[in-house]
Amino acid sequence: MEPTEKLTRSLSRDLGQCIHDFGLISEGDRIMVCLSGGKDSYTMLHLLERMRKRSPVNYTLVAVHLDQGHPGYDGSPLENWLKANEYDYKILREDTYTIVVDKIEEGKTYCSLCSRLRRGVLYNAAQELGCTKIALGHHRDDALETLLLNLMFTGSLKSMPPKLISDDERNVVIRPLLYVAEKDIIEYSSLMQFPILPCDLCGSQENLMRKQVKKVLTDLEGLAPRVRESMLAALMNVKPSHLFDKKLWATLNLSVARESEERISPLPNSRRLPLLS
Numbered sequence: 001m002e003p004t005e006k007l008t009r010s011l012s013r014d015l016g017q018c019i020h021d022f023g024l025i026s027e028g029d030r031i032m033v034c035l036s037g038g039k040d041s042y043t044m045l046h047l048l049e050r051m052r053k054r055s056p057v058n059y060t061l062v063a064v065h066l067d068q069g070h071p072g073y074d075g076s077p078l079e080n081w082l083k084a085n086e087y088d089y090k091i092l093r094e095d096t097y098t099i100v101v102d103k104i105e106e107g108k109t110y111c112s113l114c115s116r117l118r119r120g121v122l123y124n125a126a127q128e129l130g131c132t133k134i135a136l137g138h139h140r141d142d143a144l145e146t147l148l149l150n151l152m153f154t155g156s157l158k159s160m161p162p163k164l165i166s167d168d169e170r171n172v173v174i175r176p177l178l179y180v181a182e183k184d185i186i187e188y189s190s191l192m193q194f195p196i197l198p199c200d201l202c203g204s205q206e207n208l209m210r211k212q213v214k215k216v217l218t219d220l221e222g223l224a225p226r227v228r229e230s231m232l233a234a235l236m237n238v239k240p241s242h243l244f245d246k247k248l249w250a251t252l253n254l255s256v257a258r259e260s261e262e263r264i265s266p267l268p269n270s271r272r273l274p275l276l277s
């Protein structure tokens, strides 16, 4: 089997498993696939389309890309790729860059306001395009970094939900790549030669703390080579009785923990940790 085909199958399995586990796609859905022009979103769109063609569930996709007015932006490689692959798509243009530069003091990071504005535009577009779901390309490693960031800085034990409803209840957001490892996406994206748009056009600093946490995970791999797989498995294998959240205990009607659950067992020798029992 060709390496690309092998990887396509393996990534599709992970994507399909996540969609299945959390009911991310239903009959009749029109899914807005957010296409930033990075490796993650191209991979997501390509895999969702592949699955759509084989699925007994009827749903449609529309790829949406937002031109935020960054200096030097050239979205033509992305648009040409969408046309060549016959995707239904929409390119939005909204100069959020000027707003961000105007509002944020020099030396401060743009990312938080920039992504908030982007989210607003995309949420509105989903309504206008009649979409029932919005798909984002966050993957396993994004989820693990978020978990660590929350542990280290917010005092909360949370990662990224596979499916969420927006605060104004207008949009349902899905993250079908959450079981997919970033290293596989990097390899796939290079094999598929997706026309990646550079992500630092604004000259802004990608969240520095996230970069450092990424490095922490890489360093941990020196100690525990399968740390990322184990952490993903942990997110799918939560033992509420071994956490000290009294509201959770009350919600689950817990009054005492089981001793057997205190034992530490090694990780099974399986790549597909989502299937851990």
Ligand code: SF4
Binding pocket: 110, 111, 112, 114, 115, 199, 200, 201, 202, 203, 204, 205, 206
């Ligand atoms: S890196 Fe640039 S485009 Fe990305 S969120 Fe930050 S400011 Fe926005």
